[in-house]
Amino acid sequence: MPYKARSSVLAAVALSALALSACGGGSDSASDSGMNLVSEGTLTVCSDIPYAPFEFEGEDGEYTGFDMDLVKEIATGMDLELAIQDAGFDGLQSGTVLAAGQCDLVASAMTITEDRKKNLTFSDPYYDSLQSILVPEGSDITSIEDLAGKNLGVQQGTTGEAYARDNAPEAEISSFPSDAELFPALQAGRVDAVLQDLPVNLGHTQDGAFTIAQKFETDESYGFAMAKNASDELVSAVNEQLAELRDNGKYQEIYDKYFTE
Numbered sequence: 001m002p003y004k005a006r007s008s009v010l011a012a013v014a015l016s017a018l019a020l021s022a023c024g025g026g027s028d029s030a031s032d033s034g035m036n037l038v039s040e041g042t043l044t045v046c047s048d049i050p051y052a053p054f055e056f057e058g059e060d061g062e063y064t065g066f067d068m069d070l071v072k073e074i075a076t077g078m079d080l081e082l083a084i085q086d087a088g089f090d091g092l093q094s095g096t097v098l099a100a101g102q103c104d105l106v107a108s109a110m111t112i113t114e115d116r117k118k119n120l121t122f123s124d125p126y127y128d129s130l131q132s133i134l135v136p137e138g139s140d141i142t143s144i145e146d147l148a149g150k151n152l153g154v155q156q157g158t159t160g161e162a163y164a165r166d167n168a169p170e171a172e173i174s175s176f177p178s179d180a181e182l183f184p185a186l187q188a189g190r191v192d193a194v195l196q197d198l199p200v201n202l203g204h205t206q207d208g209a210f211t212i213a214q215k216f217e218t219d220e221s222y223g224f225a226m227a228k229n230a231s232d233e234l235v236s237a238v239n240e241q242l243a244e245l246r247d248n249g250k251y252q253e254i255y256d257k258y259f260t261e
Helices: 008-024 031-035 066-077 089-093 159-167 179-187 198-202 232-247 250-258
Strands: 042-047 081-086 120-122 127-136 151-155 172-176 193-197 210-222 225-227
Touching: 031 232, 042 066, 066 081, 066 232, 066 250, 127 159, 127 198, 151 159, 151 179, 159 172, 159 193, 159 210, 172 179, 179 193, 193 198, 198 210, 225 232, 232 250
Parallel strands: 042 081, 151 172, 151 193
Antiparallel strands: 120 225, 127 193, 127 210
């Protein structure tokens, strides 16, 4: 769904609705509750797609995945419609997409970091992640130490890229915009290995041609990102829905659907 800018006409309509609500006792809308949504009555979510199993396009053409299923439940719990927009990860993690008012929330397997907190407001953590190295079956790369002199593929702007530059300084590191370009580079032999989030790499091992060489504990947790100046009402509502999903068992149901290792 395309981004709908708030025009002066819409602002006037919103003010009129507020006045009517105050006088006539009508129910509060999402925007009236102080969440300052991009589009009234809709939770607009940006994500870098595909990044299976967190976000990808299903056979029916609808966006699905762990993140997508969670935000569908969150929007429903907030009594809002849901709109998904595909956007590049670099613009998401830097905060520029949110600052431009393109969306209310980023759901894109984004690790919470102190650096990102300078430009973003994060929800409570919703997923703990590991990093990993993916290689062709039969590769002589069995650990990060074996990457010296090898071409290592990473996704630009990610914590995986930062981890690779810090821990594999003798590797030749090639950055790609997304997994949609990264994994094909490994398939074509243009890189010798890929370092990125474990669940994503695991999805590329299913045909047996590729395998996980090593996993890394990094104490990383994902959060849903909002603009630095996001309203307290929006942040609180998202966190309340996350807590409710954990309490009612829906979070575990969605988790089990995508993570079966």
